[in-house]
Amino acid sequence: MAKKQKNDSLATEAAISLLKIYPKTGLIKELSQILNDTDISKLTNKQLSEFYINAAIAYAHIMDIYAVYHDVQKEYKTDWMYYYDKAIDVCSNDILLTKYLQTKYFFIVGDYYASADAARSILSKVPCSNELYGEAAQILARCYQARGKTLEQTYYQALAAISSVTRADRENMALNLLGNLICSDKRHMQRAHSYLASAIEFSPYRSNPAQTDILLNSINNINLGYRVKWNNNMLLFWSLMVFVLLSLVLLAALLARNKRNLDHIKKEKDLATRANSNKESFMKNFLEMCVLSTERMNDLCRFSLRKITAKQIDDLYQYIRSGRIMNEQRKEFLRLFDKSFFLAFPTFVDELNQLLRPEEQYTISADQMRLPPELRVYAMIRLGITNVSRMAKAMGYSTNTLYVYRGKVKAKAANKQTFESDFARICTP
Missing domain, CATH: 1.25.40.10 (Tetratricopeptide repeat domain)
Incomplete structure (x- = not known):
């Protein structure tokens, strides 16, 4: 107004x-x-x-x-x-x-x-x-x-x-x-x-x-x-009915408990057998690696001795510089690493695939036992090896290459935000 x-x-x-x-x-x-x-x-x-x-x-x-x-x-x-x-x-x-x-x-x-x-x-x-x-x-x-x-x-x-x-x-x-x-x-x-x-x-x-x-x-x-309040009154009535049923359920529960105990004991036995088998495999692979390293060291010593005796220092230098020794050694190390890792974590690839998009999942045959380079990086992370420099030296890659491999796998994840935390839970009891 x-x-x-x-x-x-x-x-x-x-x-x-x-x-x-x-x-x-x-x-x-x-x-x-x-x-x-x-x-x-x-x-x-x-x-x-x-x-x-x-x-x-x-x-x-x-x-x-x-x-x-x-x-x-x-x-x-x-x-x-x-x-x-x-x-x-x-x-x-x-x-x-x-x-x-x-x-x-x-x-x-x-x-x-x-x-x-x-x-x-x-x-x-x-x-x-x-x-x-x-x-x-x-x-x-x-x-x-x-x-x-x-x-x-x-x-x-x-x-x-x-x-x-x-x-x-x-x-x-x-x-x-x-x-x-x-x-x-x-x-x-x-x-x-x-x-x-x-x-x-x-x-x-x-x-x-x-x-x-x-x-x-x-x-x-x-x-x-x-x-x-009304439900409480009804609860008293049903409690009496449940008491009768509990008597029957208790007997069934005791039988089920005994069955679970037997299954648990069987599972522990299987785990112990598997652990012993893995221990033997690890020991075998470790000894094989030691023997191969010793043989290559002996071969290198004999080769070096011949070259030095023949005063072929340049040939020896070129041979060492070529890195063929380290490449062969590293190749054998990675072969044994993949083999040992598959024995220890046979479900690693399958569980990792569950975190990836269907079209990006990896297919590795059971008899192949060879990890792609990017999965080998995550295999070492699963073993607790987080030092990038040490990991790079073991695999013969640069640190930048390792980061590229990690990013390559993460890019395939179905959920990139939770991929790291989800990965930390795979292959756990």
């Missing part, structure tokens, strides 16, 4: 007054619209003070509405902090209002002791019929809830509910929260149901989704409590 009459001053005052009302009616978007549309440069000092104070109180109410919706609450926290700072600056002469804003601030930032001290200061200075009394009592209840003190929480929640009823505050969130708090005690379930029913019946703001959700969830909790 003020806008139609082109009375800008009256329209501004009306908009500032609506700041405190909109959050209670669930009109959050309309609140944001007022804040965005208001040109604070055109406000008088009095209007500017009321604007910041009402905005801070409005956002404090929003923070209360979404107290159980932490993700949503975070979206409004920055705006709340901004208007809080502005409101503190303009209301420094109003001690009670300053204390109230400080109570909200300390609670939001997690300083529950400071918030409780400020709230108690308000309770000592205002009567129960004052709105600030109910707000302060509500904050105290939440502070004690955060500190895990249920008795004190219930006391101050009751004070908040009394203040709400005394003021004929039909929003009744305090009464609802009190009912929700005491409904966990079966002795007070009927009273809690009465509180919650009254809160829903007389609440005029059912369009507010956050408040409605809290109220409905609370009623659901009461309904669940009655169901649990």
